[in-house]
Amino acid sequence: MFKKATSFLLVFVIMFSSMAFATDIDKQRQESAEKLIAMGILTGFEDGSLRLEENITREQFATLAVKLLNKESEAEKLKKDSIFKDVKKDRWSVGYINVAVNQGLIVGRGDGTFAPSANITHGEILTILVRLLGYTNTVDPNKKWPQNYVDKAKELGIDIANGIDPSAPAIRGDVVVYIDKSLIVKLNGVSRK
Template sequence: MKKYIILSLILAAILCLNSLSVGAQSIPEIQAKNADALVTLGIMKGYEDGTLRLENKIKRSEFITLVVNLMGYNTDTDIGNVKVTFTDINKNHWAFNNIKLAIKYDLVSGYPDNTIAPNNDVTYAEALAVVIRALGYEKTLKGEWPENVVNKALELKLSTNLKLEPNHKLTRGEMSVIVYNALTVKFNR
């Protein structure tokens, strides 16, 4: 319990500091501040060389890992019975356990051809759909894909500081903004 109170206080301080200084910042500066906050909270990790490479496109496996970490599911070790039936990933993939966790918590279902495409880039609409599902708002979506997730993201303020097309392939920096914004959304559970 103490751990969660301390993390909540740290998050509140980070959010306050970031909101005070957002006014005249450029998009890359906002992305860097958001990413730094996510690193501090243990949600986002850099590469082996210590960089975050915010300008790189984010892969589906990286994205799934971020959402699993955002939700705190990465502490769940009870995944032995979770079956991964996707044909394009095996247990040696670095994100295999995170994908198992995403399956366990119904965050992802993959594609109709029974693949998860872990090394493909994530589109803005795909990312919004998973974050909206993680936050418990999937059943409140109205309208057709992808406008339904884009509209819900606007309502929840997940897209604050972003103006992207649904099929835009996200960078790690853009994804850090979505995940950072998700920290302020009340869970609908």
């Protein structure tokens, strides 16, 4: 009887702590999203939702990065053409992708494509944020990508939890937390004009 009671108690404690952890993360995601909306960096979907639990695409994150740089007017000017064969000039994100590439924040797939609607990974996001903040030259060149950028992001305080696989697709909720945390990082030789 004692073993059953102890087992039940242990299961209850594990379940409760997992739910509390999930609630804290969800709260952090919501608070970060609200802050980014107020700053004009994040917008929702046409139905008003933020879909924080859904994956984010490469073009969506390139757009957020350009907004962080306050280069939306430049994106408007660069809507004409794309260097990527899978990003047509009438695609909604073409100007943002062009600016993000021109700024050295993000690159294509190496085969002439960008894969705009592909999911973006945690490693790619942290790489872009480290670049955006001007810390590329401080990344350990002896470590393999993306771990070198992930380690730098953690050092800068731009992380959400240990154990996240850098090659796993990121969800929108995690991305808003990464961006929110990056806003308090001291810029390294760049400005947010």
